[in-house]
Each structure stands twice: as structure tokens, then as C-alpha cells.
Amino acid sequence: MNRGYFVYMILLTVMMIITIPSISAYDVMKISDFNMTVDLDKNPAHVSNVFVIKNLVHYPLVPGIGEFRLQKEEYDKIFIVPLPLSKKKVPMEVSNLKGYYRIGNNTKLVKMKTYSKVNGNYTTIYYEVWEPIEKGQTLTVYLDYDAKLLDDGLLFKTLTLPIGCDMDIDNLNIKFKTKLHETYQKPEGNNFKVPQGTLFMLKAEFTSLPLPKLPTYGYVLFWSIIILILIIILAYGELKRSGNKNKDNKNNNKDNDNNDNSNDNNNDDNNENSENTVDNDKDNDNSNND
Numbered sequence: 057m058n059r060g061y062f063v064y065m066i067l068l069t070v071m072m073i074i075t076i077p078s079i080s081a082y083d084v085m086k087i088s089d090f091n092m093t094v095d096l097d098k099n100p101a102h103v104s105n106v107f108v109i110k111n112l113v114h115y116p117l118v119p120g121i122g123e124f125r126l127q128k129e130e131y132d133k134i135f136i137v138p139l140p141l142s143k144k145k146v147p148m149e150v151s152n153l154k155g156y157y158r159i160g161n162n163t164k165l166v167k168m169k170t171y172s173k174v175n176g177n178y179t180t181i182y183y184e185v186w187e188p189i190e191k192g193q194t195l196t197v198y199l200d201y202d203a204k205l206l207d208d209g210l211l212f213k214t215l216t217l218p219i220g221c222d223m224d225i226d227n228l229n230i231k232f233k234t235k236l237h238e239t240y241q242k243p244e245g246n247n248f249k250v251p252q253g254t255l256f257m258l259k260a261e262f263t264s265l266p267l268p269k270l271p272t273y274g275y276v277l278f279w280s281i282i283i284l285i286l287i288i289i290l291a292y293g294e295l296k297r298s299g300n301k302n303k304d305n306k307n308n309n310k311d312n313d314n315n316d317n318s319n320d321n322n323n324d325d326n327n328e329n330s331e332n333t334v335d336n337d338k339d340n341d342n343s344n345n346d
Contacts, residue, residue, distance in 0.1 A: 083252075084113045086224045088194070090250075094205065094217070096234035096262065100151070101205040109195040109223070116188040119195060125220035125255055126150065127178040130207065147179040148218075153201045155183045160193045170199070178218075178255075212239065212263045212275040220255035228256070236262035239274040 090107040105124075111117050126148040155170040169184040181201065189195050206213045213236065219228065228248040232238065240261040250256040261273050270277060 083224065084117060085109055085111060085119065085189075086226060087221065088226050090219075090225050090228045092217075092219070092228070092230045094230065094232050096206060096213075096215075096232055096236065098202075099204075100202045102202055103200065103205075105197070105199040107197050107199075107225075109189070109197065111189045111191055111193055111195075114191045116190050118188050119185040122183050122185065122197075123222050124181045124199075125178050125218065126181065126203070127216075127218040127220075127255065127257075128205070129216040129257075129259075145177045147174045147177055148203050148205075150179055150181065151202045153181065153199075155200070156198045157185055157187075158196050159187060159189060165198065168197075172201075206262070209275050211265060211278060212261050212273070214273065214275070215260045215262070217258040217260070218255050219250060219258070220253070221250065222252060224252045225250040225256075230258060232260070232262075234262060236264055237267055239263055239267050239270045240272065241269075 086109070087107050088110045090105070093104045095102040095104075109119060109122075127145055128148045129143055130146055132144075150172045153170045153172055155168045156165040157168050158165050166187070170182065172179055172181045174180075181199070183197065183199060185195065185197070205215050205217065207215070217230065219225075226249060228250055229246045230248075238260060240259070242259045248256060248258075261270075261275070263274055267274060
């Protein structure tokens with residue numbers, strides 16, 4: 057083995073020991089650009105990440121073990137209706153995890169070790185790069201995986217996309233590939249900044265209906281309209297029943313009045329008949345006297 061190469065490897069090992077703790081303690085590296093493409097037409101969804109790690113210091117750095125945190129939000133449901141107040145955070149199941157990297161302008165891709173692990177209510181993706189990044193150079197990482205991101209509903213599919221890293225992310229751009237219509241996204245836009253050690257959460261909703269962007273989740277508006285229609289129908293039915301009941305009462309009162317009038321007329325007729333009888337009796341008496 058060449059003696060110079062042996063010395064270089066010793067120095068490199070020392071630099072690794074020195075710089076790896078520094079990565080977590082100081083801003084010696086950052087992700088300058090992070091482009092994420094999510095193919096939602098595949099089941100499970102396919103996520104392709106391409107991000108550039110930049111060396112911020114004037115000496116070589118070894119990235120070592122990098123990590124990303126993944127998490128999703130779920131809701132309890134009544135049949136197929138999600139309950140907005142039942143939100144819970146759970147780890148994301150990851151499959152078909154693959155990773156490659158290249159340094160600088162080199163077009164050769166190097167396969168890297170990747171693996172995932174569930175830690176409590178989130179999943180961590182680990183990737184390893186043990187090749188040094190010289191000062192002024194960049195490291196481009198390609199990281200792909202499959203994950204169930206969409207939560208299916210009756211007409212709408214919701215998505216929670218979490219992104220967290222052990223480095224600052226300057227420009228995060230997310231692109232969705234799908235035949236569905238996007239009806240909601242929070243936060244809107246692109247070019248997001250994600251500070252080191254935080255978990256950025258992008259929420260979105262999609263539907264097969266040709267709808268525009270909405271101010272809130274479409275399923276919330278949909279079920280609110282359904283509930284409002286049901287309330288209107290019930291209220292109309294109750295008012296109609298009350299109206300029919302009042303009408304029946306009025307008819308009954310009218311019938312009672314008619315009966316009273318009929319009784320009064322009968323009494324008048326009886327009285328008139330009685331008077332006529334008395335008059336006849338008087339006439340008869342007068343005739344007998346004559």
C-alpha cells in the first residue's frame with residue numbers, strides 16, 4: 057500500500073472524528089435545494105427526493121449518517137366520515153427504500169446504505185455517506201421510497217406530508233403527479249424553509265371531481281352541506297306537521313261552531329213549534345166556547 061495514501065486515510069479518519077460531532081453542533085452543512093416529487097397515482101404513493109448538501113466550511117467534511125423523519129396524521133371515523141377533532145400522529149410505513157449520491161459535477165451515482173426505523177410516533181429514514189465533501193463542493197443525494205400517503209374518503213382523499221431533517225433546508229419544493237384535482241393545500245406555494253430539527257407538515261386534499269382550490273378541506277364543506285340540508289328537511293317537516301295540526305284544530309273548532317249553530321236553530325224551531333201549538337190550543341178553546 058502506498059505510504060502517502062495510508063497517511064491520507066489516517067488524516068481522513070481523524071477529520072471524520074472531528075467533524076461528525078461538529079455537524080450536529082454547528083452549521084457546517086445545509087441542504088440548499090430539496091426537490092420532492094410525489095406520484096399519487098401509484099398505490100402506495102412513490103416519493104422521489106433529490107437534495108443538495110452544501111459544505112459551508114473551508115475544509116473537507118464527511119456527512120456520515122443523515123436522517124429524515126416521516127410522520128402522518130390520521131383521524132377516527134364514523135363509517136367513512138373522518139372526525140376533525142380525533143387527530144392523532146402515527147409513524148409512516150416505508151417500503152422499497154433506495155438511495156444514491158454523487159459529489160460535485162460527477163455524473164457517476166454511488167449506491168449508499170439506507171434503512172428505516174420506527175421511533176415512537178414517527179419513522180426515521182437513515183442514509184450513510186462516508187465520502188468527504190471538499191470545501192466548495194456539494195453532495196447530491198437521490199432518495200426514493202414508497203409509502204401510503206393518501207387517506208381515502210367517499211369523494212376526497214387527504215394527505216399529510218411531513219418533512220424533517222438534521223440540517224437546515226433552504227428551498228423545499230414539492231410537486232404532485234396525479235390525475236386528481238387538488239382542492240386544498242396548507243401551507244400554499246413552494247420554496248419552503250425548514251429549520252434543523254423541526255418537522256414541516258404539508259397538508260393537501262385531492263378529488264376526482266373538477267373542483268377549484270377551496271379555503272378548507274372539501275370533505276368538511278361537503279359534510280357540512282349534507283348536515284345543513286338534513287337540518288332544513290327536518291325543520292321543514294316539523295313546520296309542516298305543526299301547520300297541519302293547527303289546520304286540523306281550526307277545522308275542529310269550525311265544526312263545533314257549526315254544531316252549536318245547528319243546535320241553536322233546532323232550539324228556535326222547537327220554541328216556534330211550541331208557540332204554534334199554544335196558539336192552536338187557544339183557537340180550539342175559542343171554537344168550543346162559541
